[in-house]
Amino acid sequence: MSRGQTPRPATSAIKPRAPRADAARNRARIIKAARTLFEAQGADVEIDEVARRAGVGVGTIYRQFPNKDALIQGVLWSHVQPLVDAGHAKADAADPAAAFYEHLAFLAESFMSKEKVHLAVVRAGLAAAKRIPQNDAMAQSLETLLARAQAAGAVRTDISAVDLIMLIRSTLFPSYGGVVPKRVRRRLFDVVIRGLRP
Amino acid sequence: MSRGQTPRPATSAIKPRAPRADAARNRARIIKAARTLFEAQGADVEIDEVARRAGVGVGTIYRQFPNKDALIQGVLWSHVQPLVDAGHAKADAADPAAAFYEHLAFLAESFMSKEKVHLAVVRAGLAAAKRIPQNDAMAQSLETLLARAQAAGAVRTDISAVDLIMLIRSTLFPSYGGVVPKRVRRRLFDVVIRGLRP
Numbered sequence: 001m002s003r004g005q006t007p008r009p010a011t012s013a014i015k016p017r018a019p020r021a022d023a024a025r026n027r028a029r030i031i032k033a034a035r036t037l038f039e040a041q042g043a044d045v046e047i048d049e050v051a052r053r054a055g056v057g058v059g060t061i062y063r064q065f066p067n068k069d070a071l072i073q074g075v076l077w078s079h080v081q082p083l084v085d086a087g088h089a090k091a092d093a094a095d096p097a098a099a100f101y102e103h104l105a106f107l108a109e110s111f112m113s114k115e116k117v118h119l120a121v122v123r124a125g126l127a128a129a130k131r132i133p134q135n136d137a138m139a140q141s142l143e144t145l146l147a148r149a150q151a152a153g154a155v156r157t158d159i160s161a162v163d164l165i166m167l168i169r170s171t172l173f174p175s176y177g178g179v180v181p182k183r184v185r186r187r188l189f190d191v192v193i194r195g196l197r198p
Numbered sequence: 199m200s201r202g203q204t205p206r207p208a209t210s211a212i213k214p215r216a217p218r219a220d221a222a223r224n225r226a227r228i229i230k231a232a233r234t235l236f237e238a239q240g241a242d243v244e245i246d247e248v249a250r251r252a253g254v255g256v257g258t259i260y261r262q263f264p265n266k267d268a269l270i271q272g273v274l275w276s277h278v279q280p281l282v283d284a285g286h287a288k289a290d291a292a293d294p295a296a297a298f299y300e301h302l303a304f305l306a307e308s309f310m311s312k313e314k315v316h317l318a319v320v321r322a323g324l325a326a327a328k329r330i331p332q333n334d335a336m337a338q339s340l341e342t343l344l345a346r347a348q349a350a351g352a353v354r355t356d357i358s359a360v361d362l363i364m365l366i367r368s369t370l371f372p373s374y375g376g377v378v379p380k381r382v383r384r385r386l387f388d389v390v391i392r393g394l395r396p
Contacts, residue, residue, distance in 0.1 A: 156389075158385060159385070163382065163385065163386060163389075166378065166386060167372075167386055170368035170369055170371075171365070171368055173368075174364035174365075174367070174368045180364070187356060188364060188365055191354075191357065191361075191390055191394060192389055192390065192393055193393070194392070194393040194395075195391070195392040195393025195394075197392075
């Protein structure tokens with residue numbers, strides 16, 4: 001139903017739009033614009049440009065995201081959250097080994113298809129020289145999957161979920177520098193996958 | 199023999215010290231000073247500080263290294279060259295499989311023992327987004343070792359020497375960020391080593 005054609009109760013018609021709903025709508029619009037720019041050009045995005053593309057004022061952005069880093073974090077989370085959710089969703093799969101290895105392959109392909117985003121996570125981690133929350137959330141979502149696959153004898157037991165995220169990210173964004181073709185990265189990833197077997 | 203006590207031919211006594219020998223001596227002194235500072239504090243070394251520690255003037259440094267990047271490259275090479283030489287030296291070892299895996303373990307321990315230096319190589323590669331000569335030289339020195347180990351059936355045949363350097367560096371300097379304990383990095387490295395078996 002489009003808003004214009006729907007009769008609304010009189011009380012709602014005279015009330016201003018709920019500020020919280022407005023804020024959520026603006027937030028989604030800002031993230032979407034920032035994501036598009038981010039994917040095209042990496043984290044060197046101008047707030048002005050995001051505002052223009054989102055159709056909001058710069059002030060609206062700053063009300064939601066106190067600084068550019070907060071906006072970047074928002075964009076990163078918008079990418080990472082679905083991967084985290086997917087991990088949790090497979091936690092009680094019937095075949096733990098298959099679920100585990102399929103999820104790793106899914107993560108690998110997602111990382112590679114959003115190159116700039118995930119390279120930004122990699123660079124943020126290297127620059128900050130500390131663990132970053134997106135990686136921790138992803139590791140957490142892997143924990144049950146990993147424990148079940150280990151219990152099923154499909155994965156060596158000395159490996160942790162944090163190890164896994166390090167191995168996957170490092171292999172897919174090799175710190176060798178240079179543009180590494182996907183075909184090569186899949187090969188490196190395969191070495192890791194085979195090395196995970198007990 | 200110490201120079202002061204050794205009788206020297208008259209011709210040599212009146213000749214000024216050969217400029218080329220002087221330059222080489224200064225170069226070695228500068229590299230040594232820069233290495234020490236570099237290992238202590240990473241690539242954020244001031245040329246002034248290097249000059250003070252080396253006991254030479256800033257001008258002498260600039261005559262040898264036109265800019266700071268050239269000095270950093272010199273330091274990196276002073277670390278990487280022995281690793282490259284070690285690879286070439288093992289090229290005709292009697293047991294190709296053992297030589298290969300021992301050399302990888304040697305590289306891994308060297309990388310970890312010179313953390314700041316090798317992290318600088320990693321960061322340089324990521325920042326430049328291109329392959330860097332130190333890694334290429336190391337890959338080259340692995341080629342014979344790898345080919346022989348593959349011919350002996352000890353390493354999967356779809357892996358190249360460049361792949362190996364990427365895998366080792368990436369695993370030992372995981373792009374997860376944060377200080378990763380050596381014990382964990384050895385575990386990640388072991389995953390890669392096992393994944394290399396055919």
